[in-house]
Amino acid sequence: MPSHPLFVTVAGNIGAGKSSLSRFLGEHFQWKPYFESVDDNPYLSDFYSDMSRWSFHLQIYFLANRFKCHKEIVESSESVIQDRSIYEDAEIFARNLYDIGKMTERDYTNYVSLFHVMMEYLKPPDLMIYLRANVDTLMKQISKRGRDFEQGIQRSYLEQLNKLYEDWIARYKLGPLLIIESDDLDFVNNPVDLNYILARVKYRLPQMLLFE
Numbered sequence: 001m002p003s004h005p006l007f008v009t010v011a012g013n014i015g016a017g018k019s020s021l022s023r024f025l026g027e028h029f030q031w032k033p034y035f036e037s038v039d040d041n042p043y044l045s046d047f048y049s050d051m052s053r054w055s056f057h058l059q060i061y062f063l064a065n066r067f068k069c070h071k072e073i074v075e076s077s078e079s080v081i082q083d084r085s086i087y088e089d090a091e092i093f094a095r096n097l098y099d100i101g102k103m104t105e106r107d108y109t110n111y112v113s114l115f116h117v118m119m120e121y122l123k124p125p126d127l128m129i130y131l132r133a134n135v136d137t138l139m140k141q142i143s144k145r146g147r148d149f150e151q152g153i154q155r156s157y158l159e160q161l162n163k164l165y166e167d168w169i170a171r172y173k174l175g176p177l178l179i180i181e182s183d184d185l186d187f188v189n190n191p192v193d194l195n196y197i198l199a200r201v202k203y204r205l206p207q208m209l210l211f212e
Helices: 018-029 044-049 051-074 086-099 105-119 135-145 155-171 191-211
Strands: 007-012 032-034 080-083 127-132 177-181
Touching: 007 018, 007 155, 018 032, 018 080, 018 127, 018 191, 032 051, 044 051, 051 080, 051 086, 051 105, 086 105, 086 155, 127 155, 127 191, 135 155, 177 191
Parallel strands: 007 080, 007 127, 032 080, 127 177
Antiparallel strands: none
């Protein structure tokens, strides 16, 4: 086992299965899970009803919560698995809202400036796991989990997010990266698929010691 607490993050688009995988990895490796704040988010429902009105508020809420969690994680004496990273807030979601005209240039510039100040104080994860999924997979899984506020998400919105995810992952240089092609996997219901992912994560654990 590693000689220091590990910080592992699971990244991926809406509906990719981040929360489920984080839970399974946490249980298997005895890592403390940090889940994305969804049910108690005061802006999420309003955001999906009126993105232009609530985009900046939502992203600031996510950024503040993610910064707090990230800081707690790197200061913790326990190994941790995190559901979605702070980097995705800026690289994917805020950027997309700006690109599609749902966040003003003034708000986006202010947001990015705050994000970069925060990054100066944060240690990156020991391992970034990216759950890659195509839009058909995402749409199916979003429908299956049945969150009311997500049912109106447009296919084009997920497509644009996927493009930004691929751009970000191609540039990710903060530490070890593990990409899981998840379209043909059902790690929630199929133990074989889960064991495949567990084996790949285990393979990367010794390598993470190189980044102490």
